[in-house]
Amino acid sequence: MFALFKKYMKSALIFAILAPLSMGVEVFMDIRQPTLMSEIIDVGIPAGDVSLIVSLGKWMALYALIGLFGGIGCSTCSTLAATRFGSSVRQALFNKITTLSYKEIDEFTTSSLITRMTNDVAQVQQVVMMGLRALARAPFQCIFGLIASYRLSPRLALIFVAAIPILAIAVAVIIVKAFPLFSQVQKRVDRVNTVMRENLLGVKVVKAFVGQTREKQRFETTNSDLMSWSMRSAFLTITLTPISTFVLNASVIALFWFGGNMAIGGSIETGKIMALTTYLTQVLASIMQVMMILMVLSRAMASAERINAVLTTEPEIRDDLNPELPQSASxxxxxxxxxxxxxxxxxxxxxxxxxxxxxxxxxxxxxxxxxxxxxxxxxxxxxxxxxxxxxxxxxxxxxxxxxxxxxxxxxxxxxxxxxxxxxxxxxxxxxxxxxxxxxxxxxxxxxxxxxxxxxxxxxxxxxxxxxxxxxxxxxxxxxxxxxxxxxxxxxxxxxxxxxxxxxxxxxxxxxxxxxxxxxxxxxxxxxxxxxxxxxxxxxxxxxxxxxxxxxxxxxxxxxxxxxxxxxxxxxxxxxxx
Ligand SMILES: Nc1ncnc2c1ncn2[C@@H]1O[C@H](COP(=O)(O)OP(=O)(O)O)[C@@H](O)[C@H]1O
Ligand SMILES: [Mg+2]
The missing domain is CATH 3.40.50.300 (P-loop containing nucleotide triphosphate hydrolases)
Structure with missing residues (x-):
């Protein structure tokens, strides 16, 4: 995957760098909002200081606007980077395939080569796009969020420390289980393509022999096989959402419980608890996002392996270093x-x-x-x-x-x-x-x-x-x-x-x-x-x-x-x- 990345990202390097940078702008702006909000609640409202509330509100609006531009910039750049990357990989695959011998093409099979050039490249391209968007956002958001909450209340920030590893372990287990399923799914996609290709190319024979029923059945078998493998991997993937929601909700409850008790004791203001809740949601959401990307990444890795298998094939038929030339046509x-x-x-x-x-x-x-x-x-x-x-x-x-x-x-x-x-x-x-x-x-x-x-x-x-x-x-x-x-x-x-x-x-x-x-x-x-x-x-x-x-x-x-x-x-x- 990273070999692919290193080699074919060149044409899109500038966008691949700009995307996380603009994302950084967006996150930096987002992260200031809850603190400003808590100031409005804890300082502005109790004091009835309208001019402070308005000026804080103006800052919030400005940050939101700058953040918006950052977000748009990031989406644009990551899309450009991913499409260019995908296109270079596809071209490289095509060029390589033209150098392969009949035997090597037979071994890969034509349908599989087509799937690799289309579906597998699309998977890798998607992970690049998502990665550039989220992988840049998540660490920023997580780190800034942690710092900001620590500054609001070091004790309550400990809840974050407990929640993060639980979430991470759950996701890691799921990914390890799902990885082998993903390569199985790609193999099934190959098979569906084989049957489809054979039928489209041989449509005359199929019709002449009234083979539609049999062929429909054959397609149905391969297709439902693909479906059942896709479902198996999808089931694993979707368990991620309820688990994360559960951890998130449990942490919010914990925050309210401990924060509430502290507020009653007078050691923290309610506005800070509100801000902490927002940070907690952001931090855990960013971790979930990273995990989701890792999931997509592990699927893309199965695809990257298949792409690399083609790209690294040393054509068996190569020119000899000591060539001989035919002297006649015997x-x-x-x-x-x-x-x-x-x-x-x-x-x-x-x-x-x-x-x-x-x-x-x-x-x-x-x-x-x-x-x-x-x-x-x-x-x-x-x-x-x-x-x-x-x-x-x-x-x-x-x-x-x-x-x-x-x-x-x-x-x-x-x-x-x-x-x-x-x-x-x-x-x-x-x-x-x-x-x-x-x-x-x-x-x-x-x-x-x-x-x-x-x-x-x-x-x-x-x-x-x-x-x-x-x-x-x-x-x-x-x-x-x-x-x-x-x-x-x-x-x-x-x-x-x-x-x-x-x-x-x-x-x-x-x-x-x-x-x-x-x-x-x-x-x-x-x-x-x-x-x-x-x-x-x-x-x-x-x-x-x-x-x-x-x-x-x-x-x-x-x-x-x-x-x-x-x-x-x-x-x-x-x-x-
Ligand atoms: N691409 C291939 N892969 C595997 N076996 C093949 C392939 N092409 C031909 N064969 C096998 O090689 C044998 C000879 O085939 P072929 O040379 O096409 O015969 P002919 O041209 O005399 O009809 C057949 O048994 C056939 O099944
Ligand atoms: Mg023949």
């Missing part, structure tokens, strides 16, 4: 084992070895879940291998600077994701300086030029969030064009033409060949027609390489490939081979 897998989680019992890729020369076209085929997407994800280092190595042009991908790697390897992911903006912005996404002619050519080669031209504003037509105003096949073609525009040395198409008809797919394949020029191409496909002409085909089976070779070779030697070929092309494929 790709080599050497005894690669890979799993997504170190705790998974089985590897997703098992002992995968193969070598591809620069400029070759490689087809990858295999059942869903056989590890095709995983295999190609290792080439641009979206994940790091567990054992073995992946090399490009002789250099281990872990040694290649990230910038170079992303420039050399272009991936069209299985799921095409477009961003809100225009078509032009989306195509230029990887390289903002990209010439328009290059974009146009890329769009043409990806067979996207035609439908772009048919749009009312051509390349400036809007793309909505996640590209939802385009069909699946159009999105895929835009994604391909986006990657084409970068002219990568290694091009990976992960099932990127699954929603495109076969004729268009063939045209895209021809364009890839035409663009060629030493580009190594990996094509993952379900349709054998998309890869049968590749220089080399890798057949994956449950994470293992079951066969490598040309179409003809594999037909002869590989049973899995033969089965796929026969099922898609018919028995006659065997005769041609």
């Amino acid at each position: 790709v080599e897998f050497d005894r690669v084992n890979f799993r997504y989680n170190d705790s998974d019992p089985e590897y997703v890729l098992k002992d995968v070895s193969f070598a591809v020369n620069s400029g070759e076209t490689v087809g990858i085929i295999g059942a869903t879940g056989s590890g095709k997407s995983t295999l190609v994800a290792l080439i641009p280092r979206l994940y790091d291998v567990g054992e073995g190595s992946v090399r490009i042009g002789g250099a281990d991908v872990r040694k290649i600077p990230r910038k170079r790697l992303t420039r050399d390897v272009g991936v069209v992911l299985q799921e095409s994701i477009l961003f809100a903006g225009s078509i032009r912005e989306n195509l230029r996404w990887a390289d903002e300086e990209c010439e328009f002619e290059v974009l146009e050519e890329a769009a043409q080669d990806a067979q996207a030029a035609e439908f772009i031209a048919a749009k009312p504003y051509g390349y400036d037509s809007p793309v909505e969030q996640r590209g939802k105003n385009f069909s699946g096949g159009q999105k895929q073609r835009l994604s391909i064009a986006r990657t084409f525009a970068r002219r990568p040395k290694i091009l990976i198409l992960d099932d990127s033409t699954s929603a495109v008809d076969t004729a268009t797919e063939a045209k895209i394949r021809e364009a890839i060949k035409r663009r060629g020029g030493g580009t190594t191409v990996f094509i993952i496909a379900q349709r054998i027609s998309a890869i049968m002409r590749a220089d080399r085909i890798i057949v994956l089976d449950e994470g293992r390489v079951s066969g490598i070779g040309s179409h003809a070779e594999l037909l002869r030697s590989n049973e899995i490939y033969r089965a796929i070929a026969v099922s898609q092309l018919g028995e006659e494929v065997l005769e041609d081979g």
Whole structure:
């Protein structure tokens, strides 16, 4: 929490200093009121001295006015400080998240990252605001109040000394009990967000499968779980109020009892008792306020921990200090084992070895879940291998600077994701300086030029969030064009033409060949027609390489490939081979 504070308060430092200062002004003014009041009661009224009463009254009004300005200043400054602070923390989180690897993001989960950036930051921001207001006020008010009451009556001030520790102990116990609950509550907020996110992103599937009832139930379960944890922590928190009220009332009674007896004995005036009552209320209220802040602080600490967990993650994928540069576009897998989680019992890729020369076209085929997407994800280092190595042009991908790697390897992911903006912005996404002619050519080669031209504003037509105003096949073609525009040395198409008809797919394949020029191409496909002409085909089976070779070779030697070929092309494929 304090680490966060130190680092991100800089932009708001001036306000963070001004807030308690103006609060000091307000408190200093407030604290004089009861004494002036007691003077009116004890001196002015008995003597019937109207001019004294009026002049004391004027002072009271003046102090109230100055105090008001102090209060306004404090509210303004603390709000400014807290908002600026929150905004810096959010920005820092966002910046950090962009450096995280897929694996690290998987580990945090997307929903949790969103909760951390929104809800958790809000908690921390709130404590800053409350803290700047009250933490400055409470100590001043408490100390000034104690001094003032001591001056009025040292004996009666002893009541304060008894009441304060009782209150403090009660609150400390509650906070210690509540702290673990707060982090549980935040975890539940994560879960609610996960379900909500899944439903919003998958709304079409949910509706298509008439899954609303089931999903409603799932949301209800997670939501009521959140509610019950929130209530548990809230119950603890609200016990604070009755306890403090009780201590406060008991002290006031004690004050009246002892003060009353003293007044009867003539050793104290009634006005002083009135003033003492006000001070007592102020002092205990300020302590309650501190405790309340500590409570909010302990909740914010749970949030701060979650924020820090992200901020202090050392990105696993970093540039090597002794970089190596690829000498060509050849790709080599050497005894690669890979799993997504170190705790998974089985590897997703098992002992995968193969070598591809620069400029070759490689087809990858295999059942869903056989590890095709995983295999190609290792080439641009979206994940790091567990054992073995992946090399490009002789250099281990872990040694290649990230910038170079992303420039050399272009991936069209299985799921095409477009961003809100225009078509032009989306195509230029990887390289903002990209010439328009290059974009146009890329769009043409990806067979996207035609439908772009048919749009009312051509390349400036809007793309909505996640590209939802385009069909699946159009999105895929835009994604391909986006990657084409970068002219990568290694091009990976992960099932990127699954929603495109076969004729268009063939045209895209021809364009890839035409663009060629030493580009190594990996094509993952379900349709054998998309890869049968590749220089080399890798057949994956449950994470293992079951066969490598040309179409003809594999037909002869590989049973899995033969089965796929026969099922898609018919028995006659065997005769041609
Ligand atoms: N992000 C991930 N986290 C954990 N497991 C994953 C992840 N992505 C894929 N897997 C698992 O890895 C295996 C291979 O998946 P994938 O490479 O996507 O197969 P394919 O592309 O051949 O259909 C599957 O069993 C899948 O459940
Ligand atoms: Mg896949």
